[in-house]
Amino acid sequence: MAESTNTKVIGRAETAQRPEYAPSTQVGVTTYDPPVSWIKAHNPRAGVRERRWAQAHPEKLNSFKGMWVAILGDRLLTSATSVDDVYSFVRAQGHADALIMKVPQSQGKQPYLIA
Amino acid sequence: MPSLDFTHEHDYRAGPDDHSPEVQIRIFPKGIGSVPVAITAVLDSGASVSMFDKSLLGLFGIADIATGQKGEVRTANNEIADAFVHNLDIEFLGRQMTIPVMFSPVWPDGTPNLLGMKGFFEQLLIAFKHQERAALVAFI
Numbered sequence: 001m002a003e004s005t006n007t008k009v010i011g012r013a014e015t016a017q018r019p020e021y022a023p024s025t026q027v028g029v030t031t032y033d034p035p036v037s038w039i040k041a042h043n044p045r046a047g048v049r050e051r052r053w054a055q056a057h058p059e060k061l062n063s064f065k066g067m068w069v070a071i072l073g074d075r076l077l078t079s080a081t082s083v084d085d086v087y088s089f090v091r092a093q094g095h096a097d098a099l100i101m102k103v104p105q106s107q108g109k110q111p112y113l114i115a
Numbered sequence: 116m117p118s119l120d121f122t123h124e125h126d127y128r129a130g131p132d133d134h135s136p137e138v139q140i141r142i143f144p145k146g147i148g149s150v151p152v153a154i155t156a157v158l159d160s161g162a163s164v165s166m167f168d169k170s171l172l173g174l175f176g177i178a179d180i181a182t183g184q185k186g187e188v189r190t191a192n193n194e195i196a197d198a199f200v201h202n203l204d205i206e207f208l209g210r211q212m213t214i215p216v217m218f219s220p221v222w223p224d225g226t227p228n229l230l231g232m233k234g235f236f237e238q239l240l241i242a243f244k245h246q247e248r249a250a251l252v253a254f255i
Binding site: 007008009010011042043044046047048050051052054055068070083084087090091092094095096097098099100101102104109110111112113114115 | 124125129133159171208
């Protein structure tokens with residue numbers, strides 16, 4: 001199975017050089033930025049950095065177990081018991097591409113998911 | 116030996132249990148002044164169809180779950196539940212797509228969002244390098 005030389009790597013710190021895009025240096029994520037016009041319509045990295053931040057900093061979320069939170073970059077924007085309330089804040093502040101997620105009741109290792 | 120070319124690789128080691136291929140998708144809430152946001156979902160090739168947390172219905176502008184086409188879902192332990200299908204716009208790895216997603220009124224809030232075969236995997240070539248916690252993806 002061959003991997004394309006044009007593969008874009010999402011969420012991993014290391015990757016081979018991709019000549020067509022300028023490399024991004026976001027913490028924890030290395031991707032190669034497409035042209036600006038494409039960014040406006042698409043964002044293949046939306047939520048990726050934020051999910052990594054949440055996983056790496058469980059202590060920041062300890063107070064929000066069972067609640068919905070919005071994260072942008074490495075900032076916790078807001079929390080609420082209702083996802084709609086969290087989104088209302090995100091929309092009012094114009095925080096496009098914030099990650100909205102529910103903080104598990106228990107942090108750390110989660111049960112295996114069988115679905 | 117056949118070979119496949121992939122255009123994207125998504126590292127999923129930030130997932131909840133180290134073995135769930137959890138990815139981030141972008142969604143497009145309805146309404147004036149709306150902004151796109153990201154949510155998490157699990158790539159679930161064992162699911163016939165996508166199934167999302169019903170808490171998210173409001174974000175998709177769905178006021179009444181029952182406005183979707185009614186169906187049933189059966190879980191691995193053979194429990195059957197009513198569910199309703201809604202066609203949703205999402206973006207995965209920069210590709211915008213419309214996929215059928217089921218919501219069950221009897222599943223509890225906060226259930227994981229599952230991306231399943233019907234309408235989602237149908238639009239992809241996908242392979243897992245699970246030792247590296249990476250999903251390789253190309254769009255059809």
